[in-house]
Amino acid sequence: MAQKEVLGTPPEGIHPTYPYKVVLLGSTSVGKSSLAYRYVKNDFKESLPTVGCSFFTQMLNMEVATVKLEIWDTAGQEKYQSVCHLYYRGAHAALLVYDITNKETLNRAKLWLRDLEKEFLPDEIVIALVGNKVDLAAEREVATEEGEEFARTRGLLFMETSAKSNYQVNDIFMAIARELLQREQEKARAPSPHGRSTVTLGESRVRTGCCRL
Amino acid sequence: EYEEKTGRAHKPLSPKQNVRKNLDFEPLSTTALILEDRPANLPAKPAEEAQKHRQQYEEMVVQAKKRELKEAQKRKKQLEERCKLEESIGNAVLTWNNEILPNWETMCCSRKVRELWWQGIPPSVRGKVWSLAIGNELNITHELYDICLARAKEKWRSLSTGVAEVEGEDAGFSAADREASLELIKLDISRTFPNLCIFQQGGPYHDTLHSILGAYTCYRPDVGYVQGMSFIAAVLILNLDTADAFIAFSNLLNKPCQMAFFRVDHGLMLTYFAAFEVFFEENLPKLFAHFKKNNLTPDIYLIDWIFTLYSKSLPLDLACRVWDVFCRDGEEFLFRTALGILKLFEDILTKMDFIHIAQFLTKLPEDLPSEELFTSIAAIQMQSRNKKWAQILAALQKDNREMEKGSPSLKR
Numbered sequence: 204m205a206q207k208e209v210l211g212t213p214p215e216g217i218h219p220t221y222p223y224k225v226v227l228l229g230s231t232s233v234g235k236s237s238l239a240y241r242y243v244k245n246d247f248k249e250s251l252p253t254v255g256c257s258f259f260t261q262m263l264n265m266e267v268a269t270v271k272l273e274i275w276d277t278a279g280q281e282k283y284q285s286v287c288h289l290y291y292r293g294a295h296a297a298l299l300v301y302d303i304t305n306k307e308t309l310n311r312a313k314l315w316l317r318d319l320e321k322e323f324l325p326d327e328i329v330i331a332l333v334g335n336k337v338d339l340a341a342e343r344e345v346a347t348e349e350g351e352e353f354a355r356t357r358g359l360l361f362m363e364t365s366a367k368s369n370y371q372v373n374d375i376f377m378a379i380a381r382e383l384l385q386r387e388q389e390k391a392r393a394p395s396p397h398g399r400s401t402v403t404l405g406e407s408r409v410r411t412g413c414c415r416l
Numbered sequence: 417e418y419e420e421k422t423g424r425a426h427k428p429l430s431p432k433q434n435v436r437k438n439l440d441f442e443p444l445s446t447t448a449l450i451l452e453d454r455p456a457n458l459p460a461k462p463a464e465e466a467q468k469h470r471q472q473y474e475e476m477v478v479q480a481k482k483r484e485l486k487e488a489q490k491r492k493k494q495l496e497e498r499c500k501l502e503e504s505i506g507n508a509v510l511t512w513n514n515e516i517l518p519n520w521e522t523m524c525c526s527r528k529v530r531e532l533w534w535q536g537i538p539p540s541v542r543g544k545v546w547s548l549a550i551g552n553e554l555n556i557t558h559e560l561y562d563i564c565l566a567r568a569k570e571k572w573r574s575l576s577t578g579v580a581e582v583e584g585e586d587a588g589f590s591a592a593d594r595e596a597s598l599e600l601i602k603l604d605i606s607r608t609f610p611n612l613c614i615f616q617q618g619g620p621y622h623d624t625l626h627s628i629l630g631a632y633t634c635y636r637p638d639v640g641y642v643q644g645m646s647f648i649a650a651v652l653i654l655n656l657d658t659a660d661a662f663i664a665f666s667n668l669l670n671k672p673c674q675m676a677f678f679r680v681d682h683g684l685m686l687t688y689f690a691a692f693e694v695f696f697e698e699n700l701p702k703l704f705a706h707f708k709k710n711n712l713t714p715d716i717y718l719i720d721w722i723f724t725l726y727s728k729s730l731p732l733d734l735a736c737r738v739w740d741v742f743c744r745d746g747e748e749f750l751f752r753t754a755l756g757i758l759k760l761f762e763d764i765l766t767k768m769d770f771i772h773i774a775q776f777l778t779k780l781p782e783d784l785p786s787e788e789l790f791t792s793i794a795a796i797q798m799q800s801r802n803k804k805w806a807q808i809l810a811a812l813q814k815d816n817r818e819m820e821k822g823s824p825s826l827k828r
Contacts (some may be wrong), residue, residue: 231643251728252604254644255719258774273771280600280643285682289715363625 220269223383226291226375228315229300230308231279234335237366238300239276242376247367253278256290258262263380267388270380290318296329296379301350303363304342309350316357329382331360333375338365398403505538512541520548533744534790536737543655549743550664558659561631568630572598597641601629609647609732615650622654628662635666642678645669649815651727651739671708673747677722687816688722689714691809692751698800699755703762706712710770714754717777722750729778734786748798760784 227235236250243259259274299309332354354361362375652661676684697704727735742749
């Protein structure tokens with residue numbers, strides 16, 4: 204596509220816009236809707252249970268391009284899983300959300316990862332593992348290291364967040380946007396082996412843990 | 417009040433101040449004209465100017481009077497309309513109670529009743545009408561409800577004390593599954609109509625909602641609790657006594673469309689969506705083409721609307737009116753309502769792209785006007801090339817079955 208070539212060698216004055224589909228997956232009540240609501244509206248309120256899917260958009264002005272995130276916030280109940288399959292098709296990024304006070308939700312996130320890995324090739328989708336509700340540290344069941352270690356071995360972005368106290372919510376979406384743009388640039392460079400690869404925003408594919416404070 | 421105001425306007429008022437203060441003066445009310453003499457330290461006005469000002473003043477008073485008269489007439493009309501509405505609701509209650517309900521079997525399908533029904537069932541008889549219309553095919557008695565509830569309570573107890581359960585008739589549904597489901601009910605109750613503040617912990621209907629959902633998971637362990645159910649049960653609780661609400665709830669969920677959705681029978685859901693699209697194209701071809709072009713499939717908005725019977729997406733009073741006619745016309749009215757919503761917002765939806773349509777339809781405007789919506793729904797024809805909803809749906813189901821038979825490799 205023409206747009207992608209533009210990104211590889213951006214001519215003066217051209218600031219392309221990239222729309223990306225980002226899907227939130229995870230058990231019920233881990234805070235998927237709350238994360239989306241905090242990120243887009245910078246507010247926290249008790250969400251109604253999501254039935255089907257709800258939608259959010261956010262524009263991000265990055266250095267090389269404008270990123271338009273189209274956020275698909277899916278229903279969490281396991282019974283809805285076959286419906287959720289409809290929703291992650293064609294996604295550019297996925298946030299696998301678990302609740303740090305509920306170990307079972309991390310296992311569920313791992314199952315989601317398995318599903319995604321069946322559907323996508325590794326370079327087709329950016330996946331982040333997100334441990335939400337760090338404001339409830341006293342009830343923690345999943346150690347930070349546990350989530351982090353799992354993410355590292357599987358090549359996922361990782362962050363712990365709190366939609367309630369607004370901790371690292373912006374950061375995780377920003378990290379995803381950066382990773383998406385970087386992949387876009389790598390893809391644009393790849394077809395022309397003679398092109399000079401001077402721009403390197405990050406060295407490795409596996410960028411786990413880089414986002415932790 | 418009106419006479420008092422116009423009476424005051426007859427008092428001689430000085431025009432000067434108003435002219436002086438504000439050249440663009442528009443008399444919003446005659447009471448705004450204040451009596452004031454010209455200050456003594458100023459020279460007298462020339463006669464011509466005084467005459468002109470008097471004339472201007474008189475014109476203003478005339479205008480103000482006219483306006484007040486108009487407003488008074490409007491208020492009177494509004495009052496009359498309200499009285500008429502209240503009277504018609506009162507009359508409707510009488511008609512429902514004295515004529516229709518005692519002769520339900522013979523009258524429920526008459527033209528007159530159907531028309532009255534369309535206008536909305538008065539809240540005081542709503543529960544009764546819903547119960548009768550939904551019926552009790554499952555023959556659930558109050559005793560059966562008590563038994564299911566007792567069983568649910570036993571489960572809650574054994575879960576909280578950690579006593580291992582004897583595997584009974586619902587073996588095959590793992591203990592973890594059931595536990596998750598019971599936990600989820602607890603969680604969702606507090607997230608059901610939170611702004612009404614009656615289903616939350618400590619609220620008057622918290623235990624009722626908990627009981628009905630718990631009893632249902634014991635009555636139908638094969639279906640269990642599915643998110644969205646709490647809204648349906650809550651709407652029924654608002655209109656019926658507990659046991660009757662349970663009976664209506666179980667029978668409602670037992671209808672083919674609801675069963676397809678709550679069992680998340682994906683293939684059947686897609687058939688419903690396909691039937692919906694037949695009528696979508698027929699009624700709103702332009703919008704249909706726009707949705708197709710943007711890859712906007714019906715599941716995006718229909719799932720939420722159908723699962724919760726609009727109780728989560730429409731204002732509650734409006735949702736109840738949709739339920740009224742849904743009880744009269746059955747599942748096809750759910751899809752007709754969807755088309756009515758799309759028709760109502762056709763112009764703005766045609767100008768939106770995928771994500772904005774999706775956002776709009778999954779979060780409808782809170783001030784959605786009920787009369788306009790029902791006018792819009794009324795304009796939707798549920799006939800496509802002389803075929804009705806049920807026929808189209810049956811034909812699509814048949815096609816699906818044949819396709820599955822023909823190519824077993826395509827089976828999911």
